[in-house]
Amino acid sequence: MPATPSPLDMDATEFRKLGQQLVELMTRALGVEHNEPVMAPTTGQEIIDLVNEDLPRHGIPAERVLALCSDPLLRFGRRNGHPRFFGYVCGSADPVAILADALATAFNQNLTAWRSSPAAVEIERLVIRWLDAMVGFAGDGHGMLVSGGSAANLQALTCAVTQAEQQASLPSGSRHRLTIYLSREGHLSMIKAARLLGLADDHIRLIEVDDDRRLRLDDLRHKIEHDLTSGLIPAAVCGSAGTSNTGTIDPLDALADLAAQHDIWFHIDGAYGAPAAMVPEYRWMARAFARADSLSLDPHKWLYSPLDSGCILYRDAAASQQAFALDSEYIAVTQTDPRESFAYFNHGAELSRRFRALKIWATIKTHGVDRLTDTIALNITLRRHLDNRVEEHPNLELLGSELSISCFRYHPPNTADNNLLNTLNRQILETLVAEGRVLMSPTTLDGRYALRVCIVNFRTRASDIDLLIDEVLRLGESFSSNA
Ligand SMILES: Cc1ncc(COP(=O)(O)O)c(C=O)c1O
Secondary structure, three states: OOOOOOOOOOOHHHHHHHHHHHHHHHHHHHOOOOOOOOOOOOOHHHHHHHHOOOOOOOOOOHHHHHHHHHHHHHHHOOOOOOOOEOOOOOOOOOHHHHHHHHHHHHHOOOOOEHHHOHHHHHHHHHHHHHHHHHHOOOOOOEEEEEOOHHHHHHHHHHHHHHHHHHHOOOOOOOHHHEEEEEEOOOOHHHHHHHHHOOOOHHHEEEEOEOOOOOEOHHHHHHHHHHHHHOOOEEEEEEEEEOOOOOOOEOOHHHHHHHHHHOOOEEEEEOOOOHHHHHOHHHOOHHHHHOOOOEEEEOHHHHOOOOOOOEEEEEOOHHHHHHHHOOOOHHHOOOOOOOOOOOEHHHOOOOOOOOOOHHHHHHHHHHHHHHHHHHHHHHHHHHHHHHHHHHHHOOOEEEEEEEOOEEEEEEOOOOOOOHHHHHHHHHHHHHHHHHHOOOEOEEEEEOOEEEEEEEOOOOOOOHHHHHHHHHHHHHHHHHHHHHO
8 A cells, every 4th residue: 555645646836837827728718818710610520530549548747638638629619708609598608707616626515415515505505595686586595506407497397296296196106197388489408307207298288479489378378277177287387588599588477377376386497588687677577586486597698607507496495395305314414403404405406516606606796786787788788789780781681589689581672482591591600600700500480590699798799790790791692692
C-alpha cells in the first residue's frame, strides 16, 4: 500500500495555474470577444476524425488535456450565447453564472437532503422561494431544481397521477383509467411523461386549438365531461405559458376555473414562458400561476442560466411527498428539526443531485430582479421589432408570434404555390445556417414551412434582427430569381 499522496490529487499551486489556463479557455468559449460564426459547418466524419482515439492506457499532462478538450468545441460547438442564435429555446449563459457553476462543481455538494449538504440545500431552498416570488406562483417555497422542463413536467404529472389514484382509491395497476389533457401544441415532454407513468396513449387527450393556437376550452370541457361519464378519471389539466412552437399562451385563467370545478390537478408548463410574468405586460399570467398545483419553469431557458437548470414549483409539499417518498433503511432521515430533516429525495425522482442553485443565486444577486425583468422585456421588444419589419415588407409574411418567438416566411405576393414557398424557405434557412451568421430553426404551421426565431438572449440587439431580415430577403430574392 503506497504511503505517498495519490497521483490523482493535485497540489494548490498546480491547481491555481491550471485554473488560470481554464479561465482563458472559458473566456474563449464565451465567444463574445470574437466575431465568430454561430456554428461552423461540419460533418459527423470531420468531428470523429478530430476526437476519436484509442483508449489511453497512460495519461498526459493536465494542461495539455485542458487545451485538447476545448478544441473540438471551439471549432465545431454551437454558440448558444451568440447574439444571433435564434434556434430553439436555449438561453445565453450569464457569465457570472458560468463562474458560479464552476465553483459549484469544485464544492461537489450532493443535495440529496439537508444532512448531506446543509448550506447548499438552504441556498437551493432560497432560490426556489426567489423564483416563486419572481413569477408570482405565490406558494410556500416548495419545489426543486431539476435538469430541465422535461424532468419538471414528469415530476408534476407524477404528483397529479398519484393524487388522482388516491382520491379515487384506485387499486394499483388501474392507471389505465386515468386521463390527462393538454393542447395539440403542448410540449412533447408531457406526452412522454404520461407514457412513462403508464397512461394509455389514447388517454393523453390532445385538445384542439383555435386560430391563435390556444387550447380550445369548448373541446377541453367536452372531453372532460365525456371521460367522466365513461367512468374515466381525469388526473391533470395542463396549460402552456408559452409553447415552444409559437410562444402561444393558453387561456390559463379559464383552465384554472375548469380544473377547480372538476377538482383536477392543474399544471402549467412555463418551462419557457413563465419568466415573462415578471414583465408588466404579461404579469396577468401570475394570476393563473397562483392557482396552479404545479408550475415548470426553466432558468436555463429565459433566465439566462447555463444548462442544466429546470425548476418545478409545487403548491403542496404533501402531494409531492405522497408521490415520491419511500422508506428505506439506508437513507432513513434521523434529524428531527423540520428544516434539518428535509430531503429532496422525498419530493422528486433524483437521489444524487448537483448544486444547480449556485449559478441561479449568482445571477439573481448580481443583476437583481429589475435588470433581469428589463432584459426579458427587451427580448420581447426585439421580437416585436422583428414582427414589424416582417409586416412592413411585401415579400415577408408573419405566421405566428408571441412572447419572444416569431415565425415568418419569405413570400413574394406573386407566388401562391405553397410547395414552392416551402422549398424556397427551406433553402433560405439551410443556407443561412450553413453560412453561420444566423441560426434559426424551422417549424411547419398549417402546412407552411416557417422560419422560427426565438430570442432568449441578453446579447441580441436590434441590429442582429435587422441583419437576419436583410439576409432572409437577400437569399429569398436570389433563390426566387434562379427558380
Ligand atoms: C414549453 C416547453 N416545455 C418543456 C420543454 C422541455 O424542456 P427541457 O428541454 O429543458 O427538458 C421545452 C423545451 O424547449 C419547452 O419549450
